[in-house]
């Protein structure tokens with residue numbers, strides 16, 4: 001069972017899956033490795049747990065990364081074992097909070113644990129967290145340092161253009177929050193299509209940058225939203241066949257939220273945006289747009305209330321294909337769901353995800369399941385909040401909270417990435433899905 005420290009946020013389905021399914025899965029995952037004779041099948045760090053942790057945790061839990069402790073060596077993992085059990089059993093770690101029991105399934109870069117992996121870790125902790133034979137330990141994966149561009153390998157080169165904020169910004173210890181606006185010239189002399197982008201605080205700035213949004217200002221007016229970075233968010237590659245236009249002479253507008261570091265030290269940041277372009281003679285088939293959807297700015301979150309729901313709506317004036325869902329709430333948010341209401345009133349849940357203000361995660365649908373939304377329908381975003389003492393992020397829970405820019409105010413909308421489909425493209429995409437689902441069901 002999930003242990004008794006589970007908070008009120010823990011989802012009941014989960015207790016079932018660990019209680020009922022869990023026992024079954026543990027037996028499976030504890031099955032001896034090929035050719036190995038094990039009677040009683042003791043789970044060990046070297047054989048069963050390290051492979052999971054090296055695969056799903058140490059990207060962040062290693063020296064000089066963003067997490068509070070390294071989980072590479074057995075002694076540390078063992079010392080943290082009860083807390084690790086709690087975080088993985090409640091799906092708080094790794095940070096990837098999409099609800100697997102409802103809506104569309106199938107995401108790129110899904111770093112969550114499988115039910116079997118969770119059962120293995122929980123059972124290993126419960127049975128004494130044995131070390132096992134260290135000769136069986138997998139090798140520790142290799143990582144670039146924090147300031148390295150994580151997309152460099154995948155894109156095969158460093159960014160084509162790197163745009164820093166104009167000057168270093170100092171964030172003194174123990175100060176308030178800052179919401180800074182900066183402008184940087186891109187220096188671009190020709191129009192380009194953006195394939196991928198990544199925002200990186202500088203090494204010293206890493207612990208103080210909570211949020212960095214960029215938008216483009218074209219020289220002749222217009223422009224638009226470009227990228228959003230927040231703690232835990234790394235990089236985005238636009239889906240195949242899509243691109244975002246950036247024009248010659250574009251000025252970049254930065255909106256950065258700085259907060260003092262919990263380590264009690266001053267930090268100086270120089271955040272940079274790295275852009276990778278499509279080849280100069282290549283035009284994308286579709287123009288990708290990232291936008292707020294279904295904003296609700298009329299929030300009413302009374303003090304002391306544990307479960308408050310709000311709703312926002314967005315009418316679709318064209319057919320769209322959704323590539324990414326990213327909830328956006330502030331401190332009090334606990335969960336968000338996205339659904340579509342069709343013109344004939346049928347409703348379909350697309351995705352639900354739990355929310356933790358420390359993590360802003362983009363859930364990128366794999367191509368085969370990207371939601372196809374016909375014009376005339378309505379996107380409906382439902383958000384839940386907890387403004388009571390049971391929410392560790394809540395300030396003074398006697399206070400009413402409404403909409404606003406500070407993280408102590410709240411918000412409700414989804415960042416949605418999408419591109420438009422003509423009526424013919426829409427019909428063809430739906431037909432293709434239908435054909436595939438028929439082929440898949442026999």
Ligand code: HEC
Nearest residue numbers: 053056057059060061066067068083084087093094095358
């Ligand atoms: C994307 C980066 C990332 C990944 C992947 C990740 N963690 Fe974390 N982890 C963090 C950060 C940052 C914190 C501290 C802030 C927080 O709790 O959100 C943390 C906190 C924790 C804590 C609580 C520490 C405390 O002081 O209470 C535990 C336990 C933990 N992680 C275990 C794991 C395990 C086990 C995995 C893999 C199954 C994992 N994490 C994967 C970044 C990560």
